[in-house]
Amino acid sequence: MVRVSVRLDDLPLRDDLRGLTPYGAPQAPLPVALNVNENTHPVPEAVADDILDSIARALREVNRYPDREFTALREGFAEYLGHGLSAAQIWAANGSNEVLQHLLQAFAGPGRTAFGFAPTYSMYPLLTRATGATYVSGTRGVDYTLAPDDAAAQIDRAQPDVVFLCAPNNPTGTPLGLDVIEAVYDAAPGIVIVDEAYQEFAPRDSRSALTLLADRPRLVVSRTMSKAFAFAGARVGYLAADPAVIDALRLVRLPYHLSALTQAAASAALRHAPAMLAMVDEIVAQRDRISATLDALGYRPFESWTNFVLFSGVEDPATTWQGLYDRGVLIRDVGIAHSLRVTAGTEEESTAFLDALASLGPGGSGAH
Numbered sequence: 001m002v003r004v005s006v007r008l009d010d011l012p013l014r015d016d017l018r019g020l021t022p023y024g025a026p027q028a029p030l031p032v033a034l035n036v037n038e039n040t041h042p043v044p045e046a047v048a049d050d051i052l053d054s055i056a057r058a059l060r061e062v063n064r065y066p067d068r069e070f071t072a073l074r075e076g077f078a079e080y081l082g083h084g085l086s087a088a089q090i091w092a093a094n095g096s097n098e099v100l101q102h103l104l105q106a107f108a109g110p111g112r113t114a115f116g117f118a119p120t121y122s123m124y125p126l127l128t129r130a131t132g133a134t135y136v137s138g139t140r141g142v143d144y145t146l147a148p149d150d151a152a153a154q155i156d157r158a159q160p161d162v163v164f165l166c167a168p169n170n171p172t173g174t175p176l177g178l179d180v181i182e183a184v185y186d187a188a189p190g191i192v193i194v195d196e197a198y199q200e201f202a203p204r205d206s207r208s209a210l211t212l213l214a215d216r217p218r219l220v221v222s223r224t225m226s227k228a229f230a231f232a233g234a235r236v237g238y239l240a241a242d243p244a245v246i247d248a249l250r251l252v253r254l255p256y257h258l259s260a261l262t263q264a265a266a267s268a269a270l271r272h273a274p275a276m277l278a279m280v281d282e283i284v285a286q287r288d289r290i291s292a293t294l295d296a297l298g299y300r301p302f303e304s305w306t307n308f309v310l311f312s313g314v315e316d317p318a319t320t321w322q323g324l325y326d327r328g329v330l331i332r333d334v335g336i337a338h339s340l341r342v343t344a345g346t347e348e349e350s351t352a353f354l355d356a357l358a359s360l361g362p363g364g365s366g367a368h
C-alpha cells in the first residue's frame with residue numbers, strides 16, 4: 001500500500017516551479033478520441049511489417065549504445081525535407097517537445113526570456129519555465145492572425161532571447177505568412193523557432209519556413225512525426241537550422257538520447273514516407289467537411305491549415321465537452337471562451353463527432 005507522506009508543497013521544490021500545473025490533456029478510453037491532434041489512421045500493415053523488421057535488426061545490437069549522432073536518421077530527414085538541406089543542418093529528439101526543450105536549454109535558461117503570440121501551443125510556457133527562463137505572451141489580431149508590423153513591434157518591445165512562431169498555429173489552426181517570419185526575424189535579437197508541426201496539412205502550394213533558412217543563422221524550423229506521419233507513439237521530432245545551432249544543441253542533449261530502436265523505427269518510417277503520408281489528403285477533406293458542417297450547425301469555425309478545427313459559438317464549452325464525452329466523443333477544451341477544438345479523424349469518427357454535437361442542439365448546451 002502506498003502511503004502519501006508529504007504533499008508536493010512540502011518538498012524542497014524549486015521556487016520557480018511552485019504552483020505550476022503539468023501538461024494534462026485528459027487521456028480517456030473513449031471510442032472516438034479527437035482531442036490531441038493525432039493522425040487517427042493506423043500505420044499501413046505492410047509499412048508496419050517493414051518497421052518491425054528494422055526494429056528487430058536493431059534489437060540484436062541493443063547491448064551497444066546507439067549512434068550518438070543518429071547519422072542515418074539525420075540523412076533521412078534531410079532527404080525528406082528537401083530544400084537542399086544536409087544532415088549537418090538536422091537535429092532530432094524524442095518528440096519535437098524534446099527538440100524545443102533542447103533549444104530552450106541552449107538559448108533560454110535563467111535570466112532569459114522566451115516569447116509566443118497567445119493563444120498558442122500550451123507547451124511553450126511549460127518548457128520555457130522548466131529551464132528557469134521567463135515566458136512572455138504577445139497578442140494576435142482579428143481571428144488570431146498576425147500582421148508583420150504588429151508582430152515585429154511586439155518583439156522589438158520584448159527583446160526576447162527565443163521567439164516561438166507556431167505555423168500554422170495550434171490551437172487556432174491559423175496560417176502564418178512568411179512575411180511575418182521575416183519581420184519577426186529582423187526584429188528579434190535571438191533565436192526564432194518556427195514550429196511547423198502541422199505543415200503537411202497546409203495547402204500543397206504554401207511555402208515552408210525552410211525556404212527562409214539560407215542566410216538566417218538564428219532561424220530554426222521544427223517538425224514532428226507525431227501528426228501527419230501517424231507516429232505519435234514513437235516520439236520523434238526534428239528540426240532544420242544552421243550547423244552552428246546544431247552544435248549548440250549537442251551541449252545540452254543527454255548522450256545517446258535517441259534510442260537505437262527509435263532511430264531504426266523512424267528511419268524505416270521515413271523510407272515509406274509516401275505511404276505514411278497517404279492519409280493526409282483524406283484528413284484534410286474531413287477537416288474541411290467538419291468546418292462546413294460546424295458552420296451549418298450555427299458555429300463559427302476558424303480557418304485551419306492543420307488537422308484540427310477551432311470553433312466558437314459554444315454557449316458553455318465545459319457543458320458541451322461533457323455532453324460529447326457522454327456520447328463517447330473526446331475533444332479538447334483549450335480554455336478559449338465559447339470555443340472548442342476538434343481533431344479531424346477518419347470519416348466515421350468525424351461523423352460521430354458531428355452527429356453528437358448536432359444532438360446537443362444550438363450552441364451545444366442541450367440536455368444530456
Ligand SMILES: *Cc1c(COP(=O)(O)O)cnc(C)c1O
Nearest residue numbers: 095096097121170197224226237
Ligand atoms: C503536437 C505538437 C508538437 C509536437 O509534439 P511531439 O509529439 O512532441 O513531436 C509540437 N508543436 C505543436 C504546436 C504541436 O501541436
